[in-house]
Amino acid sequence: VAGLFALTGPAGRSGSQVLSAVGVAAGLAMGYAGWQARGATRRPLAPPLPTTPWHAMPVGAVLDELATRRTGLSEQEARTRRGERAEGGPSRWGLIRSTADELANPLTPVLAAGAVGSAAVGSLADAALVAGVMGLSALVGGVQRLATDKTIARLSPRSTTSARVLRDGDEREEDGGRLVPGDVVRLAAGEVVPADCRIVEAAGLEADESSLTGESLPVPKSSRPAFARHVAERGSMLYEGTTVAAGEATAVVVAVGDATETGRAMAVTAGKAPPSGVEERLAKITDATLPFALGSAFGVAGSGFFYGNELRQALSEGVSLAVASVPEGLPLLVSAAQLAATRRLSTHGVFVRNPRTIEALGRVDVLCFDKTGTLTEGEIRLARVSDARHEAGIDGLDDALRGVIRTAKRATPHAQNGNHAHVTDAAVDEGAVAAGVRRRDENGWAELAGLPFEPSRAYHATLGRSGDERLVSVKGAPEVLLPRCAMTRAGRLDDAGRRDIEARVEKLARSGHRVLAVAERTVPRARDRLTDDDVGDLTFVGLLGLADVLRETAVPAVAGLRDAGIQIVMLTGDHPSTAGAIASNVSDEEHQHVITGDEIDALDDDALAAALADVDVVARCTPTHKVRVVQAFQNLGRTVAMTGDGANDAAGIRLADVGIALGGRGTAAAKAAADMIVADDKLETILSALIEGRAMWASVRQALAILVGGNLGEIGFTLAGSVAGGSSPLSARQLLLVNMLTDLAPALAIAVRAPRPEAVLSLLGEGPESSLGGALTRGIAQRAAVTALGAGTGWTVARFTGPAVRARTVGLVALVGTQLAQTLTAGGRDRVVVLSAVGSALLLAAIIQTPGLSAFFGCVPLDPLGWAIALGAVAAAVAAGRLVPAAAGADGVGGRR
Secondary structure, three states: HHHHHHOOOOOOOHHHHHHHHHHHHHHHHHHHHHHHHHHHHHHOOOOOOOOOOHHHOOOOHHHHOOOOOOEOHHHHHHHHHHHHOOOOOOOOOHHHHHHHHHOOOOOOOHHHHHHHHHOOOHHHHHHHHHHHHHHHHHHHHHHHHHHHHHHHHHHHHOOOEEEEEEEOOOOEEEEEHOOOOEEEEEEEEEEEOOOOEEEEEEEEEEEEHHHHOOOOEEEEEOOOOOOOHHHHHHHOOOOOOEEEEEEEEEEEEEOHHHHHHHHHHHHHHOOOOOOOOHHHHHHHHHHHHHHHHHHHHHHHHHHHHOOOOOOHHHHHHHHHHHHHHHOOOOOOHHHHHHHHHHHHHHOOOEEEOOOOHHHHHHHOEEEEEEEEOEEEEEEEEEEEEEOOEEEEEEEOOOOOHHHHHHHHHOOOOOOEEEEEOOOOHHHHHHHHHHHHHOOOOOOOEEEEEEEEOOOOEEEEEEEEEEOOEEEEEEOOOOOHHHHHEEEEEEEEHHHHHHHHHHHHHHHHHHHOOOOEEEEEEOOOOOOOOOOOHOOOOOEEEEEEEEEEEOOOOOOHHHHHHHHOOOOOEEEEOOOHHHHHHHHHHOOOOOOEEEEEEHHHHOOOOOOOHHHHHOEEEEEEOOOOHHHHHHHHHHHHHOOEEEEOOOHHHHHHHHHOOEEEOOOOOOOOOHHHHHOOOEOOOHHHHHHHHHHHHHHHHHHHHHHHHHHHHHHHHHHHHHHHHHHHOOOOOOOHHHHHHHHHHOOOOHHHHHOOOOOOOOHHHHHHHOOOOOOOOOHHHHHHHHHHHHHHHHHHHHHHHHHHHOOHHHHHHHHHHHHHHHHOOOHHHOOOOHHHHHEEEEEEHHHHHHHHHHHHHHOOOOOOOOOOHHHHHHHHHHHHHHHHHOOOOOOOOOOOOOOOO
16 A cells, blocks of 8 residues: 555655555554454353252242341341352443444445545545544444433433341341342332242232233242242242232342343343344445456556556556545445434334444344233233123123122222222222222112132122122132032022033133132121131122233234234243234234244254244243244344343343333333333334334435445446546546535435335335345446446537547536436435435536636536536436336335336
8 A cells, every 4th residue: 555655646755654554554454353353252142040949949948058047147148148249230331432333334444445545646635534434424323322322221210129138137128239149038019029039928929920921910929839840830939020919928039130030031142242234235235346346446547558648647547446436425324324213213202222223123024022011001901791691891791791890899809099909909990980880789788898818718708788688799719719609690500500601711711811700699687797608608690801901003003014024923921822812812813823932942943943934922931932032033034123021021132133122111121131112112113113114224225326326337437438538537536526426415315314104005015125135236236327327428428529628527517417316316305305416416516617616626617518418418317217117126215116
């Protein structure tokens, strides 16, 4: 580079200038080497940490194993164990680090080579321009990354969980992050579990584990050992991030940090960074165009030498063409398009951590999501009511079914301070209000006594006075109440009637409902107390089906995603029949292909990948299963988006090409792992984000076709002119002017434009991969041909009607005009595109017609005939291009042409 710099430069080139060129070349070589080695420095995947089966051990054995006691650790013991635990956390990148990371893209070495080439031919201004664009693009990307991280931090504050810890028997508040294995904690209804814990004592304990297992209903818990394989069935354990739904407990901490159930699953994906599709595409473009550009540069230099030009002139023209072939605005173009889409999404409550995520959204063809809070509302509601004869939904009740609800409401405790202790009680109360049912009837029922719900009892009963009668009303688990029933309201309950009721229970359960039985009996008039012995010889009244109801917008959102060619896979901890029933409710296909976590465990990676081709639901799914599913799809070459709100989703979210967390009810773990957060938790918002991603890539594709195709057209025009006339049709400064007028503002305007509403259907019709390969290549080739045709036609005609300098000027105008005309064609009526193209055209006209400025760029002011030749060549080339079918497919904003 230094030798070329000295050879081609003017006489008297100073040694400091040569050394400067050497320094630039060395620095760029180091940067290129660093970029090549960047991928090798990532940490390998961390294996899951080994675990002890705490859930299956007696309480005494657990305490002995952890060297603790029921009164907890002493302060000194806790401090000692805390010191043995490594503290860590995510590093906070500063602006410099973020900017440097933005520079790590495949085009940086090519642009760097262009800067060195510009310096080599004496065009330090061109070198400074290339370096400035590189730096500005990286700086903008770095600033956006930091700003987005701050937005995410505001949306998802990493607040710590407090815990009530026993220290030598004394209870105290402690930061949940400071717990150690062996600490004994106390938990009550409404509190968040701060770590994985083995239950020591429990009273009426139920846990909401939806954030971990996806099961929306509370799970009974006790201190008895649980010999279960699935996390959802380990009744003796409480897990970090879950919530105590009812009752209270004393528990001993068995795992913290990365050793928790959630932490182990997230460790599987530690250090994994999905590759950027934009980087891959730019690398392919670079690999395809660079040899052609360099070959053309040698061709120009060779033709000049063949025609007898001086070596310095021939080399200078060749290097000038090489500089012109570098699309200086390419990195800024891509970054600006991503930033524009990021800002548009933020106005709709979608916060993107890294703007590069937008591009990946446009390639997603698999969406994995958790049921709870995504398809469903995450709230239990009364959905079906049945008696011994018939069944109906909440909107189709007759008097008999309203009577079932009235009995259930009487057997429901009153809310305290507006809140029920149990979600099923709240669901019954809300269902009664919706059905217009009250506890009191024409006999003026009034409550006298009650038996509270307990897991061991499995029902709630009340004693009330209704006229001259004493009436016991009971609501609880069917398997507990049905054996206590002897009658129905129609008569005696025989074996056939019992089997019919059991079939109704099974049917409701298979359709995704939690089933409660409702029964009643009369007792002697003098009774004012209620005991368990009174809950017998009951009259069966009916069944209640409770469900986590679907979102109203879930069905059209799922349909829209499938129209976009995206495979939908629901991952849930629910029973297979329940999960399949819910999936059927949002799909046009009644039959859903369901596999379970146990089936996944029995498959190797290849078999799993084959099985997932048409899977709709993965049931009994743990965090580790979710990771395997995501990896299997990726191994098939699919682009995977994973969305969820719980700690059980965090590992899959982090591993996926696009990790999406639901911000409304999402856990800190899910938000920290996500690439983007959807604040309103709506599936249709996710669909809008996917459309935005496809529109962004379509716009970038058009901009790339204009930018790269224009540069290739310049190369073709210059090479053909050099071969025909012995020297380059345009000077180095004129080539630089072309790039300044066409590579920045016009192409940038195409990239950042917003999708038009009427283009949504056409964008959904595009496959995520169909528009990224051959369509872009054909678009580049078409635009290159049109550009070369317009410039070549104008220059050739001008050569026969005037001097060479005039022909150069006409060729320059035709070259710029053809590219700007194609920009206007692609941009339609977009105001920014029109302003940028018209502004560039007016600037070119001003430069050409201003004598001193025109001479600086090697031009002459044009006469009317010269302008007519240039504009006629532009019109002819664009018309010829319109006769050829648009090769770029959908334009991302206006659909297919």
